[in-house]
Amino acid sequence: MEALAVRLSGLDPYVDGALRIVAFYDTLMRRRVDLPALARASAGLAECVAGIRLHGTERAIRVAPDGTGTSAPPTGPSGTAAVLLDEEEIGTVWLERPGPANPLDEVLLDRLALAVAAAVERYGPARTTMADPALVELVISADGDEAARARALRLLGFAAGLPVRVLAVRSPRLPLDQVGGLVCPGRPVKAAQIGGLGVVLAAVVDRDRLPTGVRAGIGAAESPDRSWREARTALRFATPREPVVHYADLGALALLAEVPRAALRENPDVAALARVAANPEDLETLDAYCVAGSLRRAADLLHLHHSSVARRIEQIGKALAIDLSGPAGLTRAGLALAAWRLLDDEASP
Incomplete structure (x- = not known):
């Protein structure tokens, strides 16, 4: 096969150029270069701006022939090729040649697209934590x-x-x-x-x-x-x-x-808790009491004497019309707290 390629290249300059392009990209792929390196190499080989874009991303890689990124407005592609991965189009590569297209541009773009697909499969679009x-x-x-x-x-x-x-x-x-x-x-x-x-x-x-x-x-x-x-x-x-x-x-x-917001808002326990929540100290006391399950443990959480917490809980119970001294009242208060927070949360639908 290699001998045949040599004979063909001697007969046809186009074949010779195409084989050189194939060998060029084979070398890049063996070296496992990333997308920016592929764009730089392609721009240098084509002697014009080369670009790479992956679908679903906002960023395009455009590189001038000298290997630097270009901020010049795109002139429009002189040739494009789709980047395919698992038989699905995932991006596009292109050249921005100011004059007529080179006869070998199609071969170059085809090999560039294959190299981009290989690089994407190997590296993904970014190696940072932040993703597209x-x-x-x-x-x-x-x-x-x-x-x-x-x-x-x-x-x-x-x-x-x-x-x-x-x-x-x-x-x-x-x-x-x-x-x-x-x-x-x-x-x-x-x-x-x-x-x-x-x-x-x-x-x-x-x-x-x-x-x-x-x-x-x-x-x-x-x-x-x-x-x-x-x-x-x-x-x-x-x-x-x-x-x-x-x-x-x-x-x-x-x-x-899953409960509609209107139903939560209209519940008597939740409505009463919304009034209690106007006093942050009372809200914090009730929260600590519901989490701890007892006056003494709540006092430890709040760094207060248990008698002080007991007086607050008694007043809060009256405001809620709930007997907070037993497990049933504690369950009601805990559910009301959770429902009120769902109403107040920015992530709620």
Whole structure:
């Protein structure tokens, strides 16, 4: 075959040029170069601007013949080729030649597209924790098909069959990529902002590593789209006292999230609690009492004498019209607290 190629190249300059282009990209692929390096090499070989764009991403890589990124307005492609992965188009490559197209441009673009597909399969579009929101949205969307979800996960760097945990995160101070790196050190993790909430996809989640000031809900389902819904629900139950909530720990309490907001608002216990909540001290006392389950343990949480807590709880019970001295009243107060927080939560639908 090699001898035949040599004879053909001697007879036809086009064949000779095409073989040289094929060998050029074979070398790049053996060296496992990334997308920016492919764009630079292609621009230098073509002696014009070369571009690469992956579908679902906002960023295009455009490189001038000298190997530097170009900010000049695109002149329009002189030639394009689709990037295919698993027989599906995932992107486009192109040349911006100012004059007429070179006869070998088609061969160059074809080989560049093959090299881009190989690089995407190897590296994904980024090696950082922050990911393209479009790919993350494909993973967690309830409307997406399983093939698109699997492909997006692969492009994000998650191997086929690898479990993916989903977190819904609010982090007012710490950047989302740092949160992702903390909860899943040394393993695949990607993060993006979608719809006002942080989304973290992680191979594993160490909830104890979530930093102070961050609230998070952790989904339990194996399917990422279902896990995202669960994570959002769990986040709605997060409080300053319990900032990280796992959906699996909610149990029957998660059913409250399915109750229409109007029904929650009209419930007498919730309406009474909304009035009590106007006093932050009373709200904190009731919360500590519901969490602790006894006056003495609540006093320890609040760093107060138990007699002081007892007086507050008695007054709060009267305001709520609930006897807080027994388990039935404690359950009612706890449910009212959870329902009131669902009404007050920004993540609620």
